[in-house]
Amino acid sequence: MAVESITIRQPDDWHVHLRDGEMLKQVAAYTARQFGRAIIMPNLPTPVTTVALAAAYQNRILEATQDHPDFKPLMTAYLTDTIDPQELVTGHDIGVFTAAKLYPANATTNSTFGVSDIKKIYPVLEAMQRIGMPLLVHGEVVSSEIDIFDREAVFIEQVMQPLLNDMPELKVVFEHITTKDAADFVESQGDNMAATITAHHLQINRNDMLVGGIKPHLYCLPVAKRELHRMALRKAATSGSNKFFLGTDTAPHAIGDKESACGCAGIFSAPHALEVYTQVFEEEMALDQLEAFAALNGPAFYDLPVNQGKVSLVKSNQQVPMTIGQNAMAVSPYRAGETLIWQLV
Ligand code: DOR
Numbered sequence: 001m002a003v004e005s006i007t008i009r010q011p012d013d014w015h016v017h018l019r020d021g022e023m024l025k026q027v028a029a030y031t032a033r034q035f036g037r038a039i040i041m042p043n044l045p046t047p048v049t050t051v052a053l054a055a056a057y058q059n060r061i062l063e064a065t066q067d068h069p070d071f072k073p074l075m076t077a078y079l080t081d082t083i084d085p086q087e088l089v090t091g092h093d094i095g096v097f098t099a100a101k102l103y104p105a106n107a108t109t110n111s112t113f114g115v116s117d118i119k120k121i122y123p124v125l126e127a128m129q130r131i132g133m134p135l136l137v138h139g140e141v142v143s144s145e146i147d148i149f150d151r152e153a154v155f156i157e158q159v160m161q162p163l164l165n166d167m168p169e170l171k172v173v174f175e176h177i178t179t180k181d182a183a184d185f186v187e188s189q190g191d192n193m194a195a196t197i198t199a200h201h202l203q204i205n206r207n208d209m210l211v212g213g214i215k216p217h218l219y220c221l222p223v224a225k226r227e228l229h230r231m232a233l234r235k236a237a238t239s240g241s242n243k244f245f246l247g248t249d250t251a252p253h254a255i256g257d258k259e260s261a262c263g264c265a266g267i268f269s270a271p272h273a274l275e276v277y278t279q280v281f282e283e284e285m286a287l288d289q290l291e292a293f294a295a296l297n298g299p300a301f302y303d304l305p306v307n308q309g310k311v312s313l314v315k316s317n318q319q320v321p322m323t324i325g326q327n328a329m330a331v332s333p334y335r336a337g338e339t340l341i342w343q344l345v
């Protein structure tokens, strides 16, 4: 008999872009109404590189999520070539920085201040390894010689594996993995390595983005790959392995910035993230693994307690709105206009 409802421990979202200003006010509640905590990515136009910037940003997020007072934004530092290791250590000690994010320079939205060569930040990474502070990695090599569909696989070989050889105790989250190569690599590593998987990479492959007309709202980075990779991600997420956990990479951009001659990368999946993940787990006949992926594996990796609350979803059709927000701030949610079969209660 088909399952009609499911209740799990309240989940967390281990990869979120909440933006700032008016966009923050518009999108934050979608994350806060579902998730107990969220890892807040630091790629603002002025990147979050100091404890003071992170603390101020955290306050703006708390203000934007006042209606969900139990929601906890977990802040991250944006690594640059010149960031001071002491700033990270201090921020981690006083509980402002949960982790630090590595953007290879120019890999994605607001990454121009990212790291140009990982060797330049080895003193920072050594300090993080010493204090057990997780490194969150956007795993793509950006070079004119490397095909965009190969960037993640090349990153494993050229950057991730050498890094782990040099710093075998460093805690690393391979963010938003998109390839079988990454899923296999993560599974082969020790307890210090884990990965987040987005809802959209479990559902779409590159054909969904390109066949029958280009779909700018399905363009994100790392870009969706071919079907065999999507299948491998679904297998990893639902396998019961504690190395994979939920991270939506929800990344709102105004519609005009997506539907453009040079469209921005990012999928705004926050509004129905849990419903989409639940559908995927049901399709894979793995609803019994949803709680571990969404609510247990992440806290275990981050050494945090699990949430005390519960959330329920029921089998009930709902239509995703075409847009959320007005005018210049309007965004197109993931699966806009489509019908979802699960509904968060
Ligand atoms: O698609 C993406 N959008 N990937 C990223 O890595 C960044 C994000 C954003 O901030 O827009």
Ligand code: ZN
Binding pocket: 015, 017, 041, 249, 251
């Ligand atoms: Zn991201």
